[in-house]
Amino acid sequence: MTQSLVIRRPDDWHLHLRDGAMLDAVLPETARHFGRAIIMPNLVPPVVTGDQAAAYRDRILAALPEGMAFEPLMTLYLTESTDPADVAAAHASGLIKAVKLYPAGATTNSSSGVSHFDKVRPVLEKMAEIGLPLCVHGEVTDADIDIFDREAVFIDRVLDPIRKSTPGLRVVMEHITTANGVDYVKSNETDLGATITTHHLIINRNHILVGGIKPHYYCLPVAKREEHRLALVTAATSGDARFFLGTDSAPHTDANKEMACGCAGCFTATNTMSLLAEVFERADALDNLEGFASRNGPGFYRLPVNEDTITLTKGDAVTYPSKIDTADGPVTVFDAGFPLHWRVD
Ligand SMILES: NC(=O)N[C@@H](CC(=O)O)C(=O)O
Numbered sequence: 001m002t003q004s005l006v007i008r009r010p011d012d013w014h015l016h017l018r019d020g021a022m023l024d025a026v027l028p029e030t031a032r033h034f035g036r037a038i039i040m041p042n043l044v045p046p047v048v049t050g051d052q053a054a055a056y057r058d059r060i061l062a063a064l065p066e067g068m069a070f071e072p073l074m075t076l077y078l079t080e081s082t083d084p085a086d087v088a089a090a091h092a093s094g095l096i097k098a099v100k101l102y103p104a105g106a107t108t109n110s111s112s113g114v115s116h117f118d119k120v121r122p123v124l125e126k127m128a129e130i131g132l133p134l135c136v137h138g139e140v141t142d143a144d145i146d147i148f149d150r151e152a153v154f155i156d157r158v159l160d161p162i163r164k165s166t167p168g169l170r171v172v173m174e175h176i177t178t179a180n181g182v183d184y185v186k187s188n189e190t191d192l193g194a195t196i197t198t199h200h201l202i203i204n205r206n207h208i209l210v211g212g213i214k215p216h217y218y219c220l221p222v223a224k225r226e227e228h229r230l231a232l233v234t235a236a237t238s239g240d241a242r243f244f245l246g247t248d249s250a251p252h253t254d255a256n257k258e259m260a261c262g263c264a265g266c267f268t269a270t271n272t273m274s275l276l277a278e279v280f281e282r283a284d285a286l287d288n289l290e291g292f293a294s295r296n297g298p299g300f301y302r303l304p305v306n307e308d309t310i311t312l313t314k315g316d317a318v319t320y321p322s323k324i325d326t327a328d329g330p331v332t333v334f335d336a337g338f339p340l341h342w343r344v345d
Pocket residue numbers: 016042107108137218219220221248250251264265266
């Protein structure tokens with residue numbers, strides 16, 4: 001008996017599309033299944049102003065293959081010299097849907113991020129006033145903080161103080177990886193949501209390190225202990241509307257991953273919906289997949305749910321290419337390490 005699941009078309013609330021040849025290669029992978037995505041601004045140089053975001057949106061739309069529909073939801077990269085008036089204008093025109101906070105040095109292309117949080121206070125206050133969400137890469141960068149503790153310490157030392165001193169600021173904790181992140185979201189009734197990636201629902205830190213180092217499982221925040229992965233699965237599959245899908249699909253060429261100092265990022269755009277169906281089925285929560293992938297994100301961002309649907313069908317094992325080709329070189333598609341049975345029709 002074939003089993004089918006019809007859900008509203010999903011969106012991706014945290015996506016890296018890059019630019020140029022990489023954009024051309026990865027955009028169809030997302031647009032095939034997803035209606036919209038929050039587009040991360042960590043290009044080189046970063047997308048800092050409204051004008052840069054408008055130009056980037058035009059490049060994305062120009063790269064979209066004929067016949068595909070996709071709406072990029074643009075963001076600005078917060079720097080210590082971001083102008084609150086530029087942010088407000090880009091929001092008022094409908095161009096941007098969020099501003100992204102990278103602590104300086106926390107992750108790929110974050111050197112222009114924030115070191116002194118006092119300096120961005122006027123922007124955060126403006127955002128609270130106009131209801132524009134702040135998307136946060138939540139890790140401290142202090143050399144003396146263990147990499148596995150950086151998310152939990154960020155919540156205590158940075159995020160909670162920012163939220164307390166900026167009432168009304170709407171925050172998305174991006175790509176949470178810990179039970180601490182789940183608990184912090186759950187302890188707040190309003191103004192706080194979190195994205196969870198596909199890969200953090202599947203791998204723990206053993207997958208990266210046991211039996212040889214696996215660069216294609218290395219991303220930031222780095223995957224944690226199994227108990228944290230289980231907390232993420234419980235949150236994602238629970239139906240709690242504060243948790244929604246942000247794949248953080250982050251393409252890097254194999255050459256840049258498989259090296260002595262490999263880049264952080266997992267590329268999941270191609271097979272995310274099959275992976276998620278498997279995860280939700282194993283959690284006996286297929287009924288909540290639509291909420292996580294298609295409804296909770298628009299709910300937080302105060303946008304309508306997509307009008308059309310996708311159909312997931314369970315059958316014989318479904319395979320995806322192990323790599324996609326780009327003009328810069330191959331990019332490895334995330335491998336769950338278990339067979340997938342749900343295909344997207
Ligand atoms: N997640 C990652 O490991 N990498 C992202 C940056 C980010 O989202 O932190 C990237 O841009 O490659």
